[in-house]
Amino acid sequence: MNIGDVAERSGLPAKTIRYYEDIGFIKPRRGANGYRHFDEKELHKLAFIGRARSLGFTIEDCRTLLALYEDKHRASADVKRIAKQNLKEIDAKIADLKAMRATLSHLVAECAGDDRPDCPILNDLGRV
Amino acid sequence: MNIGDVAERSGLPAKTIRYYEDIGFIKPRRGANGYRHFDEKELHKLAFIGRARSLGFTIEDCRTLLALYEDKHRASADVKRIAKQNLKEIDAKIADLKAMRATLSHLVAECAGDDRPDCPILNDLGRV
DNA sequence: TCTTGACCTTCCACCTGCTGGAACCCTTAT
DNA sequence: ATAAGGGTTCCAGCAGGTGGAAGGTCAAGA
Numbered sequence: 001m002n003i004g005d006v007a008e009r010s011g012l013p014a015k016t017i018r019y020y021e022d023i024g025f026i027k028p029r030r031g032a033n034g035y036r037h038f039d040e041k042e043l044h045k046l047a048f049i050g051r052a053r054s055l056g057f058t059i060e061d062c063r064t065l066l067a068l069y070e071d072k073h074r075a076s077a078d079v080k081r082i083a084k085q086n087l088k089e090i091d092a093k094i095a096d097l098k099a100m101r102a103t104l105s106h107l108v109a110e111c112a113g114d115d116r117p118d119c120p121i122l123n124d125l126g127r128v
Numbered sequence: 129m130n131i132g133d134v135a136e137r138s139g140l141p142a143k144t145i146r147y148y149e150d151i152g153f154i155k156p157r158r159g160a161n162g163y164r165h166f167d168e169k170e171l172h173k174l175a176f177i178g179r180a181r182s183l184g185f186t187i188e189d190c191r192t193l194l195a196l197y198e199d200k201h202r203a204s205a206d207v208k209r210i211a212k213q214n215l216k217e218i219d220a221k222i223a224d225l226k227a228m229r230a231t232l233s234h235l236v237a238e239c240a241g242d243d244r245p246d247c248p249i250l251n252d253l254g255r256v
Numbered sequence: 257t258c259t260t261g262a263c264c265t266t267c268c269a270c271c272t273g274c275t276g277g278a279a280c281c282c283t284t285a286t
Numbered sequence: 287a288t289a290a291g292g293g294t295t296c297c298a299g300c301a302g303g304t305g306g307a308a309g310g311t312c313a314a315g316a
Binding site: 054055056068074075076077079080081083084086087090091093094097098100101103104105107108111112113114115118119124 | 179182183184196202203204205207208209211212214215218219221222225226228229231232233235236239240241243247
């Protein structure tokens with residue numbers, strides 16, 4: 001497979017795949033013309049990374065997960081620990097966003113939203 | 129006030145305040161020794177930006193809000209429109225995170241988390 | 257008066273995770 | 287022969303800062 005095929009099948013842009021090679025996730029062979037040549041295993045790895053990224057794992061998380069993925073002797077406990085940590089971070093982000101949302105929607109509700117210059121949103125933002 | 133005082137009172141790191149000067153948010157006077165010298169008005173502006181940033185407004189949003197903040201003739205409708213747009217984006221982010229959370233917590237629940245190498249989390253991530 | 261330590265300055269590089277573009281080579285069909 | 291549509295490299299840049307080096311300045315204590 002060329003990079004375009006892998007891009008289509010994995011759902012990742014070709015640019016991103018080249019970047020993932022750069023940072024050492026994959027090492028595709030090269031044809032005589034210099035083209036990258038991918039096998040099914042690399043496709044799976046890329047799909048793996050893509051899904052992990054879309055679940056909010058960082059690149060460094062992916063590195064760890066990938067090592068575990070490739071290690072037939074690893075314990076599922078390791079993986080679960082990382083996933084749980086990730087879950088905690090997601091929960092923290094959701095809580096942050098909800099707090100923001102509450103403050104902002106309160107301000108929006110108080111703002112007349114008309115032609116007058118008086119605006120509770122700006123007044124509140126300017127408090128020191 | 130020197131930058132350290134403003135940093136403490138505004139809650140922003142000194143580095144960030146210098147950066148905000150760089151991108152044109154403030155233009156503090158300079159003393160004979162080259163030190164930045166801030167007045168209350170600039171402190172307010174920095175506090176304003178800090179709060180707006182913490183509510184998820186981008187730097188460009190801040191630029192607009194700051195212009196409105198300083199314009200005594202602006203209508204509150206302009207401000208409300210920007211805030212509402214921001215609210216929509218926050219909602220979208222929350223929805224995304226919740227979807228991630230659901231998938232991940234499902235995987236975590238299915239994983240035995242013991243010494244065995246079989247792990248549903250990795251199996252699922254590896255699907256193409 | 258000297259020295260120490262806490263401030264302040266500038267500048268440059270780096271972080272995450274890509275993405276865009278330029279300039280170029282290779283393949284395939286017409 | 288040529289044009290379209292692959293592929294390659296490298297360089298620059300996005301947001302929004304952060305870290306560090308190398309140096310100037312100020313105030314207090316011995």
